[in-house]
Amino acid sequence: MRRLLRLARRYWAVSATLVVGALGIVLALAGAGALVPWIFGGYALAIAAWQAVGMVRQLLRREFGLDVLAITAIIATVLVGEFIAALVVVLMLTGGEALEDYANRRAKRELDALLARAPQRARVQRDGGFADVAVDEVVVGDVVLIRPSEVVPVDGVLLSPTTTVDESSLTGESIPVEKVAGDTLLSGSVNGVQAVELRASATASASQYQQIVALVAAASESRAPVVRLADRYAVPFTAFSLALAAVAWLVSGEPNRFAEVLVLATPCPLLIAAPVAFVGGMSRAARNGLIVKGGAVLEQLARARTVAFDKTGTLTRGTPEITEIRPSGGISSDELLTAVAEAEEYSSHVLAASFLRAADARGLVRRGAESAREVATNGVEAVVAGRRIVVGKFAFVAEHAPDAVRTPIAPGELAVYAAIDGRYAGAILASDVVRPEAPGMLARLDALGIRHTLMLTGDARETAEHVAAALGISEVQAECLPADKVAAIQHLDERPVVMVGDGVNDAPVLAAAEVGVAMGAKGATAASESADVVVLVDDISRVADAITIGRRTVRVALQSIWIGIGVSVALMIVASFGLIPATVGALLQELVDLVTILAALRAVGSRRDDAPGSRAPNAPQQVPVG
Numbered sequence: 001m002r003r004l005l006r007l008a009r010r011y012w013a014v015s016a017t018l019v020v021g022a023l024g025i026v027l028a029l030a031g032a033g034a035l036v037p038w039i040f041g042g043y044a045l046a047i048a049a050w051q052a053v054g055m056v057r058q059l060l061r062r063e064f065g066l067d068v069l070a071i072t073a074i075i076a077t078v079l080v081g082e083f084i085a086a087l088v089v090v091l092m093l094t095g096g097e098a099l100e101d102y103a104n105r106r107a108k109r110e111l112d113a114l115l116a117r118a119p120q121r122a123r124v125q126r127d128g129g130f131a132d133v134a135v136d137e138v139v140v141g142d143v144v145l146i147r148p149s150e151v152v153p154v155d156g157v158l159l160s161p162t163t164t165v166d167e168s169s170l171t172g173e174s175i176p177v178e179k180v181a182g183d184t185l186l187s188g189s190v191n192g193v194q195a196v197e198l199r200a201s202a203t204a205s206a207s208q209y210q211q212i213v214a215l216v217a218a219a220s221e222s223r224a225p226v227v228r229l230a231d232r233y234a235v236p237f238t239a240f241s242l243a244l245a246a247v248a249w250l251v252s253g254e255p256n257r258f259a260e261v262l263v264l265a266t267p268c269p270l271l272i273a274a275p276v277a278f279v280g281g282m283s284r285a286a287r288n289g290l291i292v293k294g295g296a297v298l299e300q301l302a303r304a305r306t307v308a309f310d311k312t313g314t315l316t317r318g319t320p321e322i323t324e325i326r327p328s329g330g331i332s333s334d335e336l337l338t339a340v341a342e343a344e345e346y347s348s349h350v351l352a353a354s355f356l357r358a359a360d361a362r363g364l365v366r367r368g369a370e371s372a373r374e375v376a377t378n379g380v381e382a383v384v385a386g387r388r389i390v391v392g393k394f395a396f397v398a399e400h401a402p403d404a405v406r407t408p409i410a411p412g413e414l415a416v417y418a419a420i421d422g423r424y425a426g427a428i429l430a431s432d433v434v435r436p437e438a439p440g441m442l443a444r445l446d447a448l449g450i451r452h453t454l455m456l457t458g459d460a461r462e463t464a465e466h467v468a469a470a471l472g473i474s475e476v477q478a479e480c481l482p483a484d485k486v487a488a489i490q491h492l493d494e495r496p497v498v499m500v501g502d503g504v505n506d507a508p509v510l511a512a513a514e515v516g517v518a519m520g521a522k523g524a525t526a527a528s529e530s531a532d533v534v535v536l537v538d539d540i541s542r543v544a545d546a547i548t549i550g551r552r553t554v555r556v557a558l559q560s561i562w563i564g565i566g567v568s569v570a571l572m573i574v575a576s577f578g579l580i581p582a583t584v585g586a587l588l589q590e591l592v593d594l595v596t597i598l599a600a601l602r603a604v605g606s607r608r609d610d611a612p613g614s615r616a617p618n619a620p621q622q623v624p625v626g
Contacts (some may be wrong), residue, residue, distance in 0.1 A: 012093035021087055025167040040083035047090045048074040073347070085263075119153035119187065119209070123514060125197075126216045127210065135204040141313035142200045142303070156198035158183050164192035166350075167397075176349070197585055241265035241572065259580060263585045264571045264592075273560035273596045280603030281553030286375035287605075288545050289537035291520075297532040300514045303493040307450050308509075310501035311457035311467055314519055314540065315438050320351055320414075320430040322358040326407055327417035327426040336426045338364045340418050343382040343389045346372035351416060386559065392420045405481025412463035434470055437541040442471060448551075452494045456485045458505060485509035500543055506530075517543055523588070530539035556603040601611070 008015040020043045024036040048071045054419045055071060077086040086330065123130045126141035135153045138144060146152055152165070164176045167189045171518040176192065179185060185198050188209035204210060239489035245261035274281075278295030285292045292298060302435065303539075309315050325333040342361035344352040348367060359366060379392015390400045394417050398404040401419030408425040409415050418425045445453060454475035461478035468476045469591035477488050482505050489497055489512045499506075510516025518531035535542045571588055574580055581589065 009528075011094075011098040014098050015093070016043075017087065017094055021091070024087075025158075036106050037081070037083045040087050041078045044074050044078055044083070044086035045092050047094070048399075051093065053217070067334055070264075072242070072262070076259060076265070080256075080259040080263050084261060096139035097620050112555050115586060119151050119204075122153040124149070138200050138204060140200055140202065143198055145195060146185075146198060147195050148191060148193050150191050151393075152185050152187050152189050152191060152198070153207075154200045156185055156200045159194060160194075160196035162197075166192070166567060192355040206614045210432060233561060233565065237265075240569070244572055244576055248260055248578075252578060254578070257576065260575045260578070260580060260585055261572050263567055264575050264580070264588065273564055273600045274557045276597055276600035277553055277557035279605040280556070280601055281549055281607075284553070284603065284605045285533075285546065288542060288549065289539070290542055290546050290549070291534040292546070292549075293532050293534075296551045297515055298550040299534075300496045300546050301498065303545055304450065304496050304498045304550075306452040306454070306492055306497045306514065307445055307453050307547075307582055308456050308492075308499045308513070309473075310506050311455055311464055313466060313502045314433060314500055315455070315471060316432040316434055318432065320354050321433050322354055322428060323413065323431045323433070325426070325430070326430040328405075328424050329420075329426070331420075331425055331490050334362060334364055336418060337362065337428065338366065339384070339387075339389050339420055339425065340391050340416065340428055342366045342369060342384045342393075343372065343380045343391045343418075345369070346382060346468040347374050347391075348379045349374075351414075354430055355416075355428070371472045387413065387421055391416060392525060393417065401425075407499045411466040412460075431597050434467065436541050437539055438471055441541040441544050443474070444541070445547070448544065448547055454478055456488055456501075456509065482506075482508045489513050498543070498547070500540070518547065552605075553603045556600060559598040560596050560602075563599050564592055567592045567595060 020039060022151050024040055024131040027035050027039070028031060037169045051071050074086050077083070108458050119135050121132055122135045123145040124133050124138055125131075125145070126133075130145045138154050144156060145156065153269065158179050158181055161181055163179050165185060166176050166177055167186065184201070185191075186209075187204070187207035208545060241262060245258045245265070248261050249255060249258040256331050275295065278298055278588055281298050282292045282295070285298075292301075297347060307366065312318050322337075325337055327333050327336040337355070337359050341364065343356045344355045345366060367384050369382040369384045370386075372380065373395065375378050375392070378396040381388065382389050382391075390398075394406055394415070395406065397417040397419045401424040404417060404419060404424040407415050407417075407429070408433070413429050414430040415429050417426045429588050442453060452475075453473055454477070455468050456465060456477050458480050459478060461476070464476050464478035468474070477484070485506070486508050489499060489509055498515045498517060499509050500511035500517040500519070501510055502519040510532075511530040515533060516536065517533040519538070520531075520534040520536060528569070533544075533546050569579065571585070571592070575585055
């Protein structure tokens with residue numbers, strides 16, 4: 001209730017219109033209907049005068065939109081005595097402005113939420129110990145303690161010998177990065193399993209995470225405003241309507257003829273058709289696992305000429321998967337995987353879960369370890385059923401098994417080595433894999449006329465090019481920081497641009513593109529809040545669905561607008577000869593509105609399977625790409 005009251009106060013014009021309408025109904029029921037026209041007419045003219053001020057400001061800026069036509073319609077309907085129609089036009093006009101303001105406020109609130117998730121506290125060395133201080137109090141040169149699994153609060157240089165950090169929120173790369181003393185740690189990355197110290201090299205406001213937030217804000221503000229679909233037809237429709245009404249008046253010499261024409265020239269086909277079609281399109285998108293944040297987004301999707309993709313978590317799964325098992329020393333693949341899984345069950349490394357999933361998928365039975373210890377950044381040692389199992393990096397395993405040999409790997413792959421009782425047992429290769437639906441999605445984009453696709457990623461160039469080659473993407477920009485991605489999008493010539501990504505590192509570029517699409521199935525992220533479209537299911541083929549829905553929605557909206565305009569123009573021409581009285585014209589205009597609404601509702605569509613268009617009948621198999 002409190003929230004409703006806040007909204008009612010904020011959007012007072014909508015609230016006042018509803019109150020005036022309700023008052024009119026009460027007065028009519030109470031037998032005081034004679035007052036209703038005065039109340040409705042006076043209120044409508046007052047709103048028209050208020051809107052006229054804004055209209056003049058628009059005209060001074062050389063902008064011409066539906067507000068001009070709406071004001072003309074309000075005045076015309078009052079003059080011919082169609083007071084209810086005047087109030088309806090007022091409600092549509094003020095309601096549309098309220099919805100636009102609400103969307104802008106929501107976007108700002110989501111940006112504030114992104115900022116709120118930045119690290120707030122830091123443990124800084126003070127007087128021989130560590131004190132908990134606000135992150136804004138950290139200065140360059142401070143020694144900061146980062147505890148296990150803690151978000152790095154400021155950029156700095158690692159003082160501890162080694163650590164492993166998860167930089168996926170910054171670079172998109174899912175595999176943890178090993179750091180040694182002297183390496184840079186970026187704010188927003190997540191520390192590994194051991195506490196470390198760093199020396200701050202930047203204040204919080206100048207650090208990576210806060211720069212990402214600033215990029216999001218700057219990119220959002222730099223976007224060119226989208227001209228509403230219906231506004232493009234406002235000038236010619238208004239000019240034609242006024243000219244026809246004036247000619248009818250001059251030729252007939254009857255002032256009423258002017259009003260009789262204009263009452264049929266109300267902008268309802270323009271005010272109603274596009275919003276109804278876009279709401280229908282957004283509903284259709286929701287049934288397909290897509291949240292579209294506004295009708296303007298559907299317009300941009302319909303006009304899209306370029307689609308850019310992040311790699312990790314977007315074109316690929318984003319989590320390492322076992323791609324090959326290479327046993328040695330006479331043991332089988334199952335025996336090697338079982339031994340590795342038994343040891344990795346006690347590891348906190350991101351790859352441990354992949355080994356366990358692979359073992360479970362094969363139905364392998366794991367035995368509990370008698371003892372186990374994890375050697376940070378190196379691997380795991382465990383004793384299982386009397387056997388000593390060592391799993392980890394090559395150098396770590398080679399210390400326990402001198403016969404260990406390196407195994408060749410493809411770009412983007414990594415190898416985990418294993419030894420059993422001092423003898424080399426083999427290696428298991430892991431890699432990110434291309435989403436099985438990605439090749440089909442790219443083929444659908446090509447069929448939709450999207451000729452320009454590219455990849456923007458923070459990953460190493462060799463890995464990125466390997467993925468692009470597997471998918472047939474010719475243009476790749478690798479090793480990009482968030483600012484590099486924004487610059488790349490801004491320099492593209494073929495626009496509008498659709499950018500698809502996930503994670504904090506993609507938030508700025510999603511805001512910079514005309515349409516940002518976030519893969520949000522794995523939870524709310526900064527990407528989801530900066531994006532215009534959020535994919536709620538873990539399926540990148542929905543990107544092609546979004547463009548298909550956008551194009552169909554705009555097509556239906558345009559058809560509906562032209563149907564409404566066509567019928568209105570025909571009726572206006574008839575009315576110009578004095579064949580349609582004003583009251584009858586107002587009733588006919590309501591029929592025009594009904595026809596327009598029914599035509600626009602076609603954008604809703606039917607079942608989900610029919611909405612996006614045909615998909616490839618058989619999804620391609622997973623391709624290990626790194």
